Amino acid sequence: MTTASAPVPKFQKRPTPARKVNRAIDDRFGTQGAIRRNFNKVFPDHWSFLIGEIALYSFMILLLTGIYLTLFFDPSNVEIIYNGSYVPLKGVEMSRAYASTLDISFDTRAGLVFRQIHHWAALVFVASIIAHMMRVFFTGAFRKPREVNWLIGIVLLMLALVEGFAGYSLPDDLLSGTGLRIAASIAQSIPVIGTWTSFLVFNGEFPGENFIPRLYVVHILLVPGILLALIGAHLGILWHQKHTDFPGPGKTEHNVVGHRVFPVFAVKSGGFFMLTFAVLALLGGLAQINPIWTFGPYDPAKVSSASQPDWYIGFLDGSTRLMPPWEFRGLGHTIPAVLWPTAVLPGVLFTLAALYPFLEAKFTGDKASHNLLQRPREAPTRTAIGAMSLSFYLVLFISGGNDIIAHTFSISLNAMTWAGRIGLIVVPPIAYVVTKRLCISLNERDAEIAHHGIETGIIRQLANGEFVEDHRPKPPPVSDYPQVPTDRIPLPAGAADGAHGKGLAHRAGKAVGGFFTEETEKPAGDAPVGGGSKH
Amino acid sequence: MTTSKASESAASSSAGAAGRPRLVSRRNARRSRSASVRRRRRSSSIVLLLGLLATGVMWTVLAPGGNATETPDANEAVRQGRALFAQGCATCHGLNAQGSSEGPSLIGVGAAAVDFQMSTGRMPLAAPAAQADRKDPLYSETQIDQVEAYIQSLGGGPEDPDLTDADLNDADLAEGGELFLANCAQCHQAAGAGAPLTYGKFAPSLSQATADQVVEAMRTGPESMPVFGPGQINEEEAVAVAAYVRHLQDAPAPGGASIGKYGPVPEGLVAIVIGLGALLGVCLWIGARQKL
Numbered sequence: 014m015t016t017a018s019a020p021v022p023k024f025q026k027r028p029t030p031a032r033k034v035n036r037a038i039d040d041r042f043g044t045q046g047a048i049r050r051n052f053n054k055v056f057p058d059h060w061s062f063l064i065g066e067i068a069l070y071s072f073m074i075l076l077l078t079g080i081y082l083t084l085f086f087d088p089s090n091v092e093i094i095y096n097g098s099y100v101p102l103k104g105v106e107m108s109r110a111y112a113s114t115l116d117i118s119f120d121t122r123a124g125l126v127f128r129q130i131h132h133w134a135a136l137v138f139v140a141s142i143i144a145h146m147m148r149v150f151f152t153g154a155f156r157k158p159r160e161v162n163w164l165i166g167i168v169l170l171m172l173a174l175v176e177g178f179a180g181y182s183l184p185d186d187l188l189s190g191t192g193l194r195i196a197a198s199i200a201q202s203i204p205v206i207g208t209w210t211s212f213l214v215f216n217g218e219f220p221g222e223n224f225i226p227r228l229y230v231v232h233i234l235l236v237p238g239i240l241l242a243l244i245g246a247h248l249g250i251l252w253h254q255k256h257t258d259f260p261g262p263g264k265t266e267h268n269v270v271g272h273r274v275f276p277v278f279a280v281k282s283g284g285f286f287m288l289t290f291a292v293l294a295l296l297g298g299l300a301q302i303n304p305i306w307t308f309g310p311y312d313p314a315k316v317s318s319a320s321q322p323d324w325y326i327g328f329l330d331g332s333t334r335l336m337p338p339w340e341f342r343g344l345g346h347t348i349p350a351v352l353w354p355t356a357v358l359p360g361v362l363f364t365l366a367a368l369y370p371f372l373e374a375k376f377t378g379d380k381a382s383h384n385l386l387q388r389p390r391e392a393p394t395r396t397a398i399g400a401m402s403l404s405f406y407l408v409l410f411i412s413g414g415n416d417i418i419a420h421t422f423s424i425s426l427n428a429m430t431w432a433g434r435i436g437l438i439v440v441p442p443i444a445y446v447v448t449k450r451l452c453i454s455l456n457e458r459d460a461e462i463a464h465h466g467i468e469t470g471i472i473r474q475l476a477n478g479e480f481v482e483d484h485r486p487k488p489p490p491v492s493d494y495p496q497v498p499t500d501r502i503p504l505p506a507g508a509a510d511g512a513h514g515k516g517l518a519h520r521a522g523k524a525v526g527g528f529f530t531e532e533t534e535k536p537a538g539d540a541p542v543g544g545g546s547k548h
Numbered sequence: 549m550t551t552s553k554a555s556e557s558a559a560s561s562s563a564g565a566a567g568r569p570r571l572v573s574r575r576n577a578r579r580s581r582s583a584s585v586r587r588r589r590r591s592s593s594i595v596l597l598l599g600l601l602a603t604g605v606m607w608t609v610l611a612p613g614g615n616a617t618e619t620p621d622a623n624e625a626v627r628q629g630r631a632l633f634a635q636g637c638a639t640c641h642g643l644n645a646q647g648s649s650e651g652p653s654l655i656g657v658g659a660a661a662v663d664f665q666m667s668t669g670r671m672p673l674a675a676p677a678a679q680a681d682r683k684d685p686l687y688s689e690t691q692i693d694q695v696e697a698y699i700q701s702l703g704g705g706p707e708d709p710d711l712t713d714a715d716l717n718d719a720d721l722a723e724g725g726e727l728f729l730a731n732c733a734q735c736h737q738a739a740g741a742g743a744p745l746t747y748g749k750f751a752p753s754l755s756q757a758t759a760d761q762v763v764e765a766m767r768t769g770p771e772s773m774p775v776f777g778p779g780q781i782n783e784e785e786a787v788a789v790a791a792y793v794r795h796l797q798d799a800p801a802p803g804g805a806s807i808g809k810y811g812p813v814p815e816g817l818v819a820i821v822i823g824l825g826a827l828l829g830v831c832l833w834i835g836a837r838q839k840l
């Protein structure tokens with residue numbers, strides 16, 4: 014036996030292949046640091062910050078389903094005789110674009126469901142963009158330093174409308190053609206350059222020769238490319254500037270409190286993508302959308318009553334329907350009535366929306382940077398302006414479907430038109446005043462609670478005959494993150510909800526309450542533990 | 549249909565009258581001229597006789613199908629129809645259907661108009677309004693037939709089409725669809741869902757119209773709807789349109805639930821309320837603050 018025994022071999026864990034690859038990449042490109050930094054980013058959690066993600070995911074689903082459709086769609090104006098499996102159109106002359114859309118719907122495996130998911134995703138995409146924009150607006154997230162993201166957002170919204178309209182026009186059915194014809198007459202109504210513009214867009218007199226191939230390039234390459242690039246910029250800026258958050262325990266202008274990107278936020282986002290896909294797939298599988306076969310192929314001699322654009326163009330349709338037929342003549346030009354509601358109005362609306370952050374900064378004199386959001390009631394004037402704009406938009410939007418509403422509810426169409434005209438002038442100011450009052454009184458209630466506590470509903474009569482109501486002091490603060498010192502105070506509704514179940518509805522109610530829960534900020538320096546990320 | 553069939557039979561018999569002499573003359577071409585002339589005269593008079601006979605036979609065969617004013621049954625129908633008319637319609641249309649300040653003259657509107665108005669429940673008109681609504685018919689089919697017979701006896705007019713399922717199945721759907729989109733969709737909407745016209749008038753939904761009513765509506769043009777006569781849309785095309793309307797009513801929606809048939813407006817509503825609504829619900833769920 015030798016005394017010097019060989020050292021016991023130390024057990025060493027073999028690195029997994031993934032780790033090896035990671036190390037190999039890191040050795041060459043030094044990526045590890047960046048990954049670590051980005052995985053450790055913190056994203057605040059409030060339900061309303063997820064609305065932008067709906068837009069993002071529905072855009073991704075649009076890209077995926079759109080790629081499938083491009084495999085079968087034939088963007089061509091060439092006229093052929095249809096001989097597919099949809100009997101009521103057999104033997105009818107139509108463009109190859111229309112025929113191939115019929116083929117996708119009836120003779121391609123999963124073609125119809127892809128078409129339908131694609132279209133539903135487009136409608137939900139724009140809806141979520143507008144909801145997201147409302148969230149950004151009403152919380153003041155657009156304020157310095159985020160004006161650029163607001164501007165990019167406006168461009169994204171406009172491009173989304175263009176993209177949707179181009180898609181709606183591609184199948185060359187009766188609705189598409191009717192929409193394009195209106196677009197052509199809008200282009201022509203522009204003074205001086207109108208005719209030229211229309212010829213340029215349509216490659217000649219409407220319907221133009223070989224217009225569909227052009228539109229196709231716009232729809233599948235040009236606009237999606239710009240959208241993709243701008244979404245990248247939008248999110249890059251967001252990443253760089255970090256997300257805003259509502260004031261709350263441990264939250265300051267200089268920190269972010271929430272979950273790290275990896276793993277919590279990433280898992281939540283992955284799940285959210287799946288759920289978005291699920292909702293759109295359910296719609297696409299269960300609800301019919303754009304049945305082009307009932308509208309028939311486009312023929313300039315035909316038109317269907319109740320021809321509408323997709324909903325996001327509806328407000329322009331509405332403004333056209335409300336516009337009185339005033340034609341302006343002079344200086345050797347005729348300006349048709351259609352110019353004002355369809356070209357001038359959206360121009361003004363989008364310009365005002367784009368300039369809003371700068372206008373607000375100018376009128377309030379607030380030139381400071383803000384990383385903490387405001388609740389809508391804390392900026393009564395802004396909230397009132399938002400409500401006013403929304404009601405203006407809603408009147409236009411409803412008027413866009415006024416014939417169908419009139420028919421469904423047996424109202425005279427003329428009455429609907431006049432109600433729209435008057436409503437457009439009367440409703441927005443009312444919305445402004447009511448919203449502003451509401452915000453101010455909500456603020457007063459908050460102040461009342463902060464100073465006197467919460468009403469208990471117990472009335473006592475004093476010895477001298479006077480009645481007083483008992484007030485209960487504010488309950489102790491609660492925290493989302495127990496590590497974070499907190500002084501958030503639940504409002505009465507929140508305090509009394511022991512009676513409610515702990516179900517989804519309850520949790521949802523609590524989450525919405527986040528917008529409305531009184532929160533006070535502790536002086537800065539209260540460093541958040543756990544999910545804090547210092548700037 | 550009787551009027552047109554009767555004239556058809558007259559036409560065919562005159563064609564026969566014109567056609568036979570030609571045959572005869574070819575057969576006798578080599579005979580002497582005078583003989584042939586004599587024969588031709590005789591034969592043409594025989595042909596004329598035959599033709600007249602054929603017309604008579606066809607008339608008696610075809611006539612009972614419709615306006616059989618001659619037969620006792622038909623007379624009975626007219627009498628019953630007149631009685632029904634006097635009870636339910638004369639207050640507005642006048643005792644002899646000559647019209648009054650309350651309603652137009654019905655002389656010459658034909659059985660088609662009566663069948664359309666009564667079988668869709670529009671007549672008898674309940675109360676003056678912007679437009680008569682479709683209602684459950686007040687009269688039985690036999691009663692409607694009787695009033696039809698009465699009105700038809702007054703001044704003719706377009707007849708009841710009486711389409712069968714076989715007629716509709718044989719029709720060319722594609723042609724019907726083209727005609728429908730070209731002539732009807734501008735008021736009734738491409739899927740026949742209906743749409744408003746001005747001042748409370750409207751083109752109704754075609755979801756309940758029977759094939760007969762579709763043809764009758766085209767032939768008689770109720771209220772603000774134009775008349776589509778046989779010159780514009782012939783018999784066969786009219787049946788094709790009726791078949792297409794039936795297709796719009798019955799065909800299952802290949803894409804799932806057919807939400808309202810109007811296209812973009814209900815679709816937008818569903819996208820915003822159900823689609824975005826559900827996803828905002830998901831936001832609330834995922835974004836809910838957990839109490840640890």
Ligand code: HEM
Nearest residue numbers: 062064065066068069146154162163166167169170256257
């Ligand atoms: C294609 C359309 C769009 C996509 C995919 C998109 C996506 C996103 C996402 C995922 C976020 C972060 C999460 C959130 O705050 O909701 C965000 C933030 C933001 N978005 Fe958008 N967005 C779009 C359009 C718009 C529009 C139309 C506007 C306004 C005009 C806008 C303005 C902003 C601003 C200012 C932020 C920063 C918010 C903050 O830090 O609080 N975006 N966007």
